[in-house]
Amino acid sequence: VFAETxxxxxxxxxxxxxDRPYILYRKTIFKLLFCRAINMTGDxxxxxxxxxxxADILEGMEIPPMVKGGxxxxxxxxxxxxDTHCQDGDFVPDVTELDxxxxxxxxxxxxxxxxxxxxxxxxxxxxxxxxxxxxxxxTMLRFRADHAAAQDxxxxxxxxxxxxxxxxxxxxxxxxxxxxxLTRPDLGRTFDEENRQKIHSAIPGTPRVQIVVGDGLSxxxxxxxxxxxxxxxxxxxxxxxxxxxxxxxxRYCRVGAGDAIxxxxxxxxxxxxxxxxxxxVTDKSMSAYITYRPHTxxxxxxxxxxxxxxxxxxxxxxxxxHIAELIDTILKRKVSxxxxxxxxxx
Amino acid sequence: VGDxxxxxxxxxxxTSTQMILSELTVENRASIFAVPELDITNRKILYKSPVHxxxxxxxxHMDGDAIRELVAREYRAAGISREDVDTGAVxxxxxxxxxxxxxxxxxxxxxxxxxxxxxxxxxxxxSRLSAKGAGAVEYSRETGKTVLHMDIGGGTxxxxxxxxxxxxxxxxxxxxxxxxxxxxxGCITYVSPVLQGLxxxxxxxxxxxxxxxxxxxxxxxxxxxxxxxxxxTALLQQLLTEEAxxxxxxxxxxxxxxFSGGVADCIARDFxxxxxxxxxxxxxxxxxxxxxxRGEYRLGAETxxxxxxxxxxHSAQLSGSTVFCRNVALPMKNLPVVSLSREEQLDPEALRRxxxxxxxxxxxxxPGFREGGYxxxxxxxxxxxxxxxxxxxxxxxxxxxxKALGQVLALHTAGDRSILCIDRVRLPPESFLDxxxxxxxxxxxxxxxxxxxx
Numbered sequence: 001v002f003a004e005t006x007x008x009x010x011x012x013x014x015x016x017x018x019d020r021p022y023i024l025y026r027k028t029i030f031k032l033l034f035c036r037a038i039n040m041t042g043d044x045x046x047x048x049x050x051x052x053x054x055a056d057i058l059e060g061m062e063i064p065p066m067v068k069g070g071x072x073x074x075x076x077x078x079x080x081x082x083d084t085h086c087q088d089g090d091f092v093p094d095v096t097e098l099d100x101x102x103x104x105x106x107x108x109x110x111x112x113x114x115x116x117x118x119x120x121x122x123x124x125x126x127x128x129x130x131x132x133x134x135x136x137x138x139t140m141l142r143f144r145a146d147h148a149a150a151q152d153x154x155x156x157x158x159x160x161x162x163x164x165x166x167x168x169x170x171x172x173x174x175x176x177x178x179x180x181x182l183t184r185p186d187l188g189r190t191f192d193e194e195n196r197q198k199i200h201s202a203i204p205g206t207p208r209v210q211i212v213v214g215d216g217l218s219x220x221x222x223x224x225x226x227x228x229x230x231x232x233x234x235x236x237x238x239x240x241x242x243x244x245x246x247x248x249x250x251r252y253c254r255v256g257a258g259d260a261i262x263x264x265x266x267x268x269x270x271x272x273x274x275x276x277x278x279x280x281v282t283d284k285s286m287s288a289y290i291t292y293r294p295h296t297x298x299x300x301x302x303x304x305x306x307x308x309x310x311x312x313x314x315x316x317x318x319x320x321x322h323i324a325e326l327i328d329t330i331l332k333r334k335v336s337x338x339x340x341x342x343x344x345x346x
Numbered sequence: 347v348g349d350x351x352x353x354x355x356x357x358x359x360x361t362s363t364q365m366i367l368s369e370l371t372v373e374n375r376a377s378i379f380a381v382p383e384l385d386i387t388n389r390k391i392l393y394k395s396p397v398h399x400x401x402x403x404x405x406x407h408m409d410g411d412a413i414r415e416l417v418a419r420e421y422r423a424a425g426i427s428r429e430d431v432d433t434g435a436v437x438x439x440x441x442x443x444x445x446x447x448x449x450x451x452x453x454x455x456x457x458x459x460x461x462x463x464x465x466x467x468x469x470x471x472x473s474r475l476s477a478k479g480a481g482a483v484e485y486s487r488e489t490g491k492t493v494l495h496m497d498i499g500g501g502t503x504x505x506x507x508x509x510x511x512x513x514x515x516x517x518x519x520x521x522x523x524x525x526x527x528x529x530x531x532g533c534i535t536y537v538s539p540v541l542q543g544l545x546x547x548x549x550x551x552x553x554x555x556x557x558x559x560x561x562x563x564x565x566x567x568x569x570x571x572x573x574x575x576x577x578x579t580a581l582l583q584q585l586l587t588e589e590a591x592x593x594x595x596x597x598x599x600x601x602x603x604x605f606s607g608g609v610a611d612c613i614a615r616d617f618x619x620x621x622x623x624x625x626x627x628x629x630x631x632x633x634x635x636x637x638x639x640r641g642e643y644r645l646g647a648e649t650x651x652x653x654x655x656x657x658x659x660h661s662a663q664l665s666g667s668t669v670f671c672r673n674v675a676l677p678m679k680n681l682p683v684v685s686l687s688r689e690e691q692l693d694p695e696a697l698r699r700x701x702x703x704x705x706x707x708x709x710x711x712x713p714g715f716r717e718g719g720y721x722x723x724x725x726x727x728x729x730x731x732x733x734x735x736x737x738x739x740x741x742x743x744x745x746x747x748x749k750a751l752g753q754v755l756a757l758h759t760a761g762d763r764s765i766l767c768i769d770r771v772r773l774p775p776e777s778f779l780d781x782x783x784x785x786x787x788x789x790x791x792x793x794x795x796x797x798x799x800x
Contacts, residue, residue: 039552114490228719231748305379317720321749322668
């Protein structure tokens with residue numbers, strides 16, 4: 001910027017706001033000069049000069065007239081009610097059945113095909129269009145439905161016969177209900193004497209690997225993925241001559257419950273398949289937490305995690321094969337979690 | 347920071363020979379809390395050789411010894427030795443004697459190309475590589491436009507039709523700048539046999555600029571037909587390369603035409619017609635004046651180097667990051683592909699039928715599935731085991747399920763049986779697969795369309 005003294009600055013600014021060709025750019029010029037002026041203050045400008053300059057600037061600026069809220073008159077008549085031809089007993093279409101990746105609601109798009117292809121690559125709610133400054137009705141309904149599904153996944157129960165049907169013993173943590181589970185995380189990590197006994201009698205001897213299936217924050221994730229993943233882990237372990245042991249199902253389960261199971265069984269490694277906190281993308285996402293030498297008080301950094309196991313993420317079966325290999329590695333290296341990564345990086 | 351692969355690209359055409367050395371960066375794009383997902387995230391060119399004339403013994407046969415010398419010199423100039431090279435491709439182009447030349451080059455380069463994953467490609471892969479090397483694929487992906495890319499070299503023109511960054515189809519025409527060669531007095535020194543019947547000119551004859559320009563216009567017309575800008579005649583049929591996978595279908599939609607190859611430089615700029623001792627300058631001019639350049643057209647970011655850059659940077663891809671590999675010596679080269687369709691993949695009879703007649707090992711390509719859970723994977727493994735017989739268990743799936751499938755196969759076979767199970771790679775029928783040494787949990791692979799000897 002060319003202005004070296006305040007006088008020069010003032011002259012330049014005057015020129016800028018009066019010369020026709022500059023008139024369009026005068027805001028930009030003003031900003032540049034203002035920045036320069038601020039820099040100059042440290043050098044030689046005094047307070048008076050600065051306030052004179054600010055007064056000049058304000059004079060040069062066109063301050064837009066204030067508009068009162070009450071004066072706003074919409075010119076758009078807004079959407080007219082449409083006759084839906086619905087009769088009593090009819091059902092409206094289920095908004096949750098629409099594939100969000102294919103749903104593109106922008107009106108008069110420039111290149112809808114291109115946008116659709118972009119949408120296929122992400123679960124994000126893109127291209128939803130708008131009604132004025134708000135969501136369209138469909139977007140709003142779907143958002144609420146997905147939110148409801150996420151809440152349902154937390155509050156619903158894994159079916160009572162789930163463990164039995166899949167040949168597992170069921171135990172539960174100190175929690176007695178979903179409400180207790182959600183409000184008392186500490187109780188979701190420990191077992192009472194009765195359940196400890198149950199674990200003890202279900203699992204013979206001291207297993208090397210203990211697989212635990214826990215409902216966690218999403219029962220839907222467990223119902224959808226746990227058994228496919230478990231079967232793949234079992235076969236993968238058998239292939240590596242590791243005894244997959246006797247898996248156990250824990251209701252009202254938090255990740256820390258695996259540590260308590262480590263205390264009871266004395267196992268070398270716990271692999272817990274647990275429902276993840278549901279989100280708006282999917283309510284069926286499962287994680288595997290693998291802990292070497294699990295015991296109460298073990299550091300969270302000692303856990304190796306494989307997350308995002310669901311139909312749109314890593315398929316449960318393929319994840320299971322990966323987890324089996326990971327268990328093998330962890331048993332060989334005798335370390336899990338951050339330690340495993342540090343060792344691999346070294 | 348990811349791992350890197352050193353990749354060499356060699357383009358040996360009937361006219362020019364070039365080499366590049368590039369570095370491919372492989373990174374895990376998934377977080378450490380998820381199953382790894384490796385991808386090639388960067389391609390950096392470390393060295394570009396000058397454009398050499400290909401040493402020839404006669405009009406069309408390559409001089410193996412001289413090529414070996416040339417490549418040895420370029421390896422030294424690039425500061426690499428054979429052991430440094432992880433992957434790469436040698437592309438042998440030319441309108442005639444492709445197979446004989448490829449054999450010569452393979453023998454000549456056996457010292458260097460020993461660990462190369464790929465040795466030769468077909469016209470289909472060549473077209474793909476030149477379109478990627480010229481930046482036409484990237485241009486199409488970024489703009490969303492349909493692009494017809496033409497890599498016009500000395501002997502052939504490789505065509506690719508690209509929509510939204512996907513190569514829809516490829517083709518190859520015997521149209522190039524060196525179908526006719528001249529000395530500096532305007533005497534013809536070589537007429538390519540593919541011009542037989544198209545051009546009355548013969549070797550030794552002195553020709554005028556106008557005579558050559560007329561032939562150039564004829565060739566440019568053929569390119570127009572291939573671009574769907576004129577009624578196709580017998581001319582187009584005559585100049586289509588026989589080795590191309592299928593007959594070229596001119597695009598029906600409007601598209602941006604993009605050019606690379608040596609002749610592309612002559613489209614942008616006028617040279618003296620005898621500057622290069624061939625018809626390149628006049629062919630370039632004829633293309634510029636044809637309807638090809640009347641609509642929207644662009645020159646590739648790379649012109650004469652497009653194919654070699656494609657070969658060096660874009661020939662290798664990565665498999666999925668959860669794969670299964672037992673008792674398999676890598677790299678493996680030139681595995682023919684036996685394809686099973688969605689319906690056939692659970693039919694052991696279909697597999698048995700397709701494998702009979704396969705002499706050496708081949709790779710079984712199947713789509714796989716996402717639904718059905720573990721039981722479906724077990725069923726697929728059983729079906730494959732009952733159909734495969736004594737054939738090696740080399741499988742390539744499209745869906746992400748290779749590790750699980752490989753694991754089931756391993757459980758049900760003897761512990762020393764070779765199993766290779768990779769995924770997230772689509773293999774077109776009639777293609778061949780090269781598999782390199784693992785990089786992290788993934789395997790670098792090259793899919794090609796033509797191989798010579800097994």
